[in-house]
Amino acid sequence: MKVGIIGASGYTGGELLRLLLMHPRVKVECATSRRFEEKPLASVHSHLSGFTDAVFENLTPREVADRCDLVFTAVPHGAAMKVVPELVEAGVKVIDLSADYRLPRETFEKVYGMVHIAPMEAVFGLCELHPEVASATLCANPGCYPTGAVLAAAPLVAQGVVERVVFDSKSGISGAGAEPTSATHYPNVAQNVVAYRLTTHRHLAEMRMELSRLFEGTKVSFTPHVIPSVRGILTTAHVFVRESLSSEDIRGYYEAFYEDKPFIRLLDTIPTLSAVRGSNFCDIGFEVEKGTDRIVVVSAIDNLVKGASGQAVQNMNLMSGFDEVEGLWNIPVSP
Incomplete structure (x- = not known):
């Protein structure tokens, strides 16, 4: 399955890449960043050195959707609502790691102090409590x-x-x-x-x-x-x-x-x-x-894992009909 990450230069983007590059059923088709356009992913996320030769791209949401089956949006609050509707309209499944689709519109606007310009129905992606994640088109990854x-x-x-x-x-x-x-x-x-x-x-x-x-x-x-x-x-x-x-x-x-x-x-x-x-x-x-x-x-x-990117991959597995633990079943690092 081809996946893309919009906003891949931060910590959650880097953690998504770490997990997805090792996932047995996934190909990372594109990872976007305006700031680091054309720079290798490993130049920002040095822990990925030797695992990918891909570079950051500066793509429109439609260009990402045309290349992918599922897209992760790892962008700041308020930015996701500007791209998610276009992705969904293009027919791809979306997992949003921002807060834009976690709360009812009125609650979001009160809590985050901004107008929600593109409200949509989303499944709250705490899948231990929401088995309906499996049939979701838009999943709002929890905080x-x-x-x-x-x-x-x-x-x-x-x-x-x-x-x-x-x-x-x-x-x-x-x-x-x-x-x-x-x-x-x-x-x-x-x-x-x-x-x-x-x-x-x-x-x-x-x-x-x-x-x-x-x-x-x-x-x-x-x-x-x-x-x-x-x-x-x-x-x-x-x-x-x-x-x-x-x-x-x-x-x-x-x-x-x-x-x-x-x-x-x-x-x-x-x-x-x-x-x-x-x-x-x-x-x-x-x-x-x-x-x-x-x-x-x-x-x-x-x-960064169960609290963000790992949970997003867990949701991706369920939304895609994969085994829930694929790409995630690893022993923690201790000490």
């Missing part, structure tokens, strides 16, 4: 924080026993993108933990949307932090429940909810970032606080 957070809490929320969830997430600095900023400047993040947007992070809208879909009225709060790590998101979910639950009850809920979900690993220990690095796995562990209404659930993902 990195919502992926780890929603997967951590979903089995309990779906049982209708949750009163409130408070998510506390720690992310590696690659989540901020490849362009240097004060937030990613080494002296500002090294030997430091930085909390930001304490109550107003944009990804909260996705968390509330997905968990409310499982059980209407679930209260959700979220605070993100940046840690001095390149990759990974460790999410601690403080889940407050309406009734007493045993560890056996909870494990049963998780095992049933994620039955036949190959990238969910339910642990007897506390998940760590080093155990998922470079992989599409989401590791989940939990502990019941005795004598209270709190259950602590911890999830770990690689923000």
Whole structure:
């Protein structure tokens, strides 16, 4: 199958290329970048040296669609809506890694502060919760924080026993993108933990949307932090429940909810970032606080893989009728 990547020069574009170049059923037909036009992919993504001689191209959406069966759009928020409709109209399947199609139009415009010029129906690409991804034409790849957070809490929320969830997430600095900023400047993040947007992070809208879909009225709060790590998101979910639950009850809920979900690993220990690095796995562990209404659930993902490009490839597999794990079934890199 021929695939293209629009906006292939960033971290998510580079990670898509790393995964797709090794996928047994895929040929990367084109990768676009205006900034790096005609430069070799490996001149920007040096880890690809020896695996491809392709160069970045500056193509219109129609030119990409004419050469591809499926297209990934790895462009900034607000940019995808300018190209996705043309791609879909041309008859190709699209997986959008921006936020442009994750939320209802009114919610998107309120959260992102911009007018959505081309709303379209899309399937939210958290495929552990949305099997309809398999029949999607347009898939909206979830944000990195919502992926780890929603997967951590979903089995309990779906049982209708949750009163409130408070998510506390720690992310590696690659989540901020490849362009240097004060937030990613080494002296500002090294030997430091930085909390930001304490109550107003944009990804909260996705968390509330997905968990409310499982059980209407679930209260959700979220605070993100940046840690001095390149990759990974460790999410601690403080889940407050309406009734007493045993560890056996909870494990049963998780095992049933994620039955036949190959990238969910339910642990007897506390998940760590080093155990998922470079992989599409989401590791989940939990502990019941005795004598209270709190259950602590911890999830770990690689923000560039399960939190972005790996999940996009997982969605591509399902949309294309491939085995869900093809091109993704690898052992994480540890330490």
